Structure formats: structure tokens, C-alpha cells
Amino acid sequence: MNQKRPSLRQMWNERASLQTGRSFDLGKMDLRQLWMAYLTYPTILFYFALIVICALATFHFRPSLPHVVIPALAVVVVYPLAWYLIHRFILHGRWLYRNPVTASLWKRVHFDHHQDPHLLDVLFGSPLNTVPTIGIIVFPIGYAIGGWGGAFAAATTGLVTTCVYEFFHCIQHLAYKPRWKWVSHIKQLHVLHHFHDENGNYGITNYMADRVFGSFYENSRARPRSAHVFNLGYTVEEARRYPWVMEQTGSPPRDRPETARESARDNTRKSA
Template sequence: MNERRSGIWDMWRSRASLRTGRSFDLGKMDLSQLWMAYLTYPTILAYFGLIVASAFLALRHHPSLMQILPPVIAVIAVYPVAWYLIHRFILHGQWLYRSPLTAGLWKRIHFDHHQDPHLLDVLFGSPLNTIPTIVIITMPIGYLIGGGPGAFAALATGFATTCVYEFFHCIQHLAYKPRWGWVARMKQLHVLHHFHDEDGNYGITNYLPDRLFGSYYKDARARVRSAHVFNLGYNIAQAARFPWVMRLTGAPPRDRPDGAKPSA
């Protein structure tokens, strides 16, 4: 028992040493350290709180099972498609960085993540962006199926699904080889998205939309390596025309990540 307590304490003390100059560095973490970082991360704690609050609002008037269960199933089914569409056409779109009004949003929600895929702070979306998006996607579905209780059941499911997605997203950037084959395969496909060709494999846990919409590829031999895999097309030439992301970054866009910075 004492050895177990010592191990947990060592993990807590190691949290600071896992940070680079800007963020937790997934490239330096193992699975147990990820669990500690994930379960204490403010964004994830906020989602946990919103799951509880949404579930309470869904159940407070004792709705029937048919008001609750179908919205939950519907959100689970719709989520992979919604994520695919957002990821492909908004996060990878080249229109947000062309305006000074939206350049900062694009930089935060995805450009920084591709510039250095191992930084935990930019792997998680900003709650100011993710929470309204989850509300917009889930609550209308739930309301149409089950009224008010259905809307809040759908919202709770959206936050819970987001937590699952974010954990597996961390796994895919972690210095860790998954033991389960299906998790290893998910990681392999996502690594291709980040390090080989960004114009494909947009899924996180589900690649069925990629297969349906023709953006799936199974290995590096299937495609030529993209020159824009780290900058999403926002290269030096584009930065000269649309400089707002570069100004916010404080440096020109990189063609590859800098690599891990030494611990502070």
C-alpha cells in the first residue's frame, strides 16, 4: 500500500516536469501520466461538471425512457459525422485565416495543433468554442425527439462523447503503443493525418465518414506526402498575403514541429 501511495505521489510531483515551455508534452508522457494530466485538466473537469448538470436537468422531472434513450443513441450516431464535417471543412478550411476577425480563432482551434501535435494545451479545443458547438449540434436533435428532457440528455451525451474523443485523441499523440489492436489502428490512421497527408483520415475514433466521403487512406504508401501537413496550407507565401496568424504566433509558419523543448 505504501509503495502504491508513493507511486501516485511521484506522478503528481512529475506533472510540472512534463511541461515544455508552453504545455504538457505528450511526446514525453506515458499512459499513467496521461491519466493524471487528463483527469485534472480544467477543460475536462468542466466537461465532467456539464455532464452532471445536463443529466440532472434531463432527469429532474422524471421523464420516460423514450424521451431519454433515443436522443442518446441519436447523438452517438451523429457525432462522428458532425466531427468529420467540422474537421474537414472548418478546421482544415483556408478561409478563416484570411480575415483578421477569424484568424485568431483558426490559429487556436487547429493551426497550433498541427504546428506541434504533441502539445496538450492546443490539442483540447477552447471551451469558449467547443461548448457552444456541442450545444448547437446536440440540443436540437434531443428536443425534436424527446422535448426538454431529450435536449438535455442529448447535451450530456455530447459532452460525454467529447471526453471520450479527447482521451483517444491524446492517446494518438502519446509516446505509447496501445495494446489493443483497434486502438493501435486508430492511432496509426491519425498519425498519418498529422505526419503524412492532412487531407484525409479526419476521424478520431470512427473513420466510417472518411470511407464514405473518399478521404480515407490506410497507409503512407497510398499517397504522396503532403508539403502542408504541418502548416495546413498556411505557408510563407500565404502568411505574406494574410499575416494575422503569423503576427499572433510571433514567427513565420513552420514546415515541421520544433520538437520537444527542455523542461523548465
Template sequence: MSTFKQFFQGTTLMQKGRSYDLGKMNLSQLWAAYLTYPTILLYFALIIGTAVLSLYLHHSWWGVIIPIPVIIAVYPTAWYIIHRYILHGRWFYRNPITASMWKRIHFDHHQDPHLLEVLFGSPLNTVPTMMVITMPIGWLIGGWGGAFSALSTALVMTCIYEFFHCIQHLAYKPRWQWVVYIKQLHVLHHFHDEDGNYGITNYLPDRLMGTFYRSAKERPRSPYVFNLGYTVEEAERYPWVMRRTGAPPRDRPDPARAPKNEELSKSA
């Protein structure tokens, strides 16, 4: 079957109550889903829009160019801080105002790591976060032209991060050894110990902060890897996430896919 035909077949992929299950998709189907997914299409549109604004508002070419490598350098650290201290922070689910947001942006992803719909963050959360972090940096470097250049760079990096994030949950063995490596590290984060390997493609912040580990043999298995600490006992005290879910939190993944992923986490 040609890649072209596989792409268009992938756009109609539907399985048993799931829209896109990465655990049952191949690489061609991922490309089809990724390039037609509304969130990604929105990011693409914003990349073009912010790039045009950057060029229109720039005072000098350096003010547009310099923010690009600066944001590339800052982005992994910003992601690490957000992932470790906000997405894995327990104070979100303990507040009825933020519980629904926490459920959407990360709890659902750890409960079902292969579901594409909850792998991508909601643009209502991700875009304002990117703006707050990157635009002030770009503005200090090159005014409004630099601010939009910085935001455009962050959007591009987010698209790259999200694609590799998909591959890390895909039923696919990458050909590049580097991709195999980062996939193994991320599988450990989801199926062995969530308090480590917070990066997606860049694990330098993990190394600097002491949260990096290469294999399951380096630390004991976490009892909270699938529920992020939102146990049944916690759900009884703070019921807002459970009410939105309609069921108690799970401490195990989908049994149909658990053996394969757990085997990978143990062998990493």
C-alpha cells in the same frame, strides 16, 4: 513504482518551457494530466449538470434514453464535417475576425501535435458547437429533457474522443490492436497527408467520403501537413495568424520528435 505514485508525480510534470508534452509522457502521466486538466474537469461538471437537468425536465424515460444512441450515431459525422470543412478550411485565417480562433482551435495543434494545451479545443468554442448540433435533435425527440440528454451524451463522447486523441500523440505503444490501428491512422493525418483520416475513433465517414487511407504508400506526402496551407506566402497576404504566433508558419515539426513520428507514418 506504483501506479498511484506515478499518477501524483505526473500531476507535476513540467518540461523545458512546455506544460504537457505528450511526446515525452507515459500513460500514467497522461491519466494524471487528463483527469486534472481544467477543460476536462469542466466537461465532467457539465456532464453531471446536463444529466441532472435532463432527469428533472424529462416527460418520459424514452425522451431521455432515445437521444443517447442517436447522438452516438450522429457524433462521428458531425466531427468529420467540422474537422474537414471548418478546422481545415482556409477561409478562417483569411479573415482578421476569425484568424485568432482558427489559430487556437487547429493550426497550433498541427504546428505542434504533441502539445496538450492546444490538443483540447477551447470550451468557449466546443461547448456552444455541441449545444447547436445536439440539443435541437434531443429536443425534437424528448423536449428539454431530451435536449439536455443529447448534450450530456455529446460531452461524454467528447471526453472519450479527447482521451484517445491524447493517446494518438502519446509516446506509448497501445496494447489493444484497435487503439494501435486508430493511432496509426491519426499519425498519418498529422505527418503524411492532412487531407484524410479526419476521424479520431471512428473512420466510417472517411470511408464514405473517400478520404480514408491506410498507409503512406497510398498517396503522396502533402506539403501542407504541418501548416494546413498557411504557408509563408499566405502569411504575407493574411498576416493575422502569424502576428499572433510571433513567427512565420513552420512546414516541419519539432526536429527532436520528427524522426520517430515520420517513421511511424511511413510504416503505417
């Protein structure tokens, strides 16, 4: 006998039940629950709205087909390299937390994600940071090829690519074993980045730049485990010298993910 499929209301209630006092926990979701959370998440909905706006703007300028296709293809090629450079040299750079002006930015865009890799709320970047970054990367490419029509075509492609990256990034932290071999492989590589050595495997869906620049590794036997895989080098000693991230966090940096027991204790303290 076939199991009755849940109604939209039941799925929405299930989605709400996944949210704790902190965030959605990917470590407790299955693939169907992820789809529900992903497709209703405000950041993703905002990206969807921007995709529609940029697509309409593209055709407003009436570009020729090559002035749409070529910028789109250029973005698809450039995007993995841009992500690699940002991830390796900015998000994993220590200069951001050593400056009181940029410490909160670093905490939000990457430190929180490495401290607890399964939390959906800190997996997605803030649109205040991601959208300008996408624009800075793709608009000049599109404009140089096809004027304003090409610029908005490039922006549309950049936003779509971001949504695809974010979804696969979620799967890489999901309590789910992918059936597709390629997805399983990129998940394994990203898990190594988060739980073995953060100084490598900076890609999400594409690891070509890692291979070119020597930061790729296939398995845990390839290199020793990093002592900073969860704190990105922001140790207790560093926090004493540069306290701004620790002050915002309200606790010293962790050298391992937060456990469920610790999370429950912290939530109890906050609600007391």
C-alpha cells in the same frame, strides 16, 4: 518484489514536472502520466462538471426512458459525422485564416495543433468554442425527440462523447504503443493525418465518414506525402498575404514540428 505504487502526492509532482514553459508534451508521457494529466486538466474537469449538470437537468424534466435513450443513441450516431464535417470543412478550411476576425480562432482551434501535434494544451479545444458547438449540434436533436429532457440527455451524451474523443486523441499523440488492436489502428490512421497527408483520415475514433466521402487512406503508400501536413496550407507566402496568424504566433509558419532545441532556444529568448 513488487514495486511500491506512487502516492497521489508523488503522481501530482510528476504531473507538474511534465509541464514545460509551453505545455504538457505528450511525446514524453507514458499512459499512466497521461491519465494523471487528463483527469486533472481544467478543460476536462469543466466537461465533467457540465456532464453532471446536464444529467441532473435531464431528470429534472422527468422524461420517459425512450426520451433519454433515443436522443443519446442519436447523438452517438450523428457525432462522428458532425466531427468529420467540422474537421474537414472548417478546421482545415483556409477561409478562417484569411479573415482578420476569425484568424485567431483558426490558430487556436487547429493550426497550433498541427504545428506541434504533441502539445496537450492545444490538443484540447477551448470550451468557449467546443461547448457552444456541442450545444448547436445535439440540443435540436434531443429536443425534437424528447423535449427539454431529451435535449439535456443529448447534451450529456455529447459531452461524454467529447471526453472519450479527447482521451483517444491524446493516446494518438502519446509516446505509447496501444495493446488493444483497435486503438493501435485508429492511432496509426490519425498519425497519418498529422505526419503524411492532412487531407484525409479526419476521424478520431470513427472513420466511417472518411470511407463514405473518399478521404480515407490506410497507409503512406496510398498517396504522396503532403507538403502542407504541418502548416495546413498557411505557408510563408500565405502568411505574407494574410499576416494575422503569423503576427499572433510571433514567427513564420513551420513546415515541420518544432524540435526540442528550437523550443529551448525560444523559451530562453522569452525569459531574457
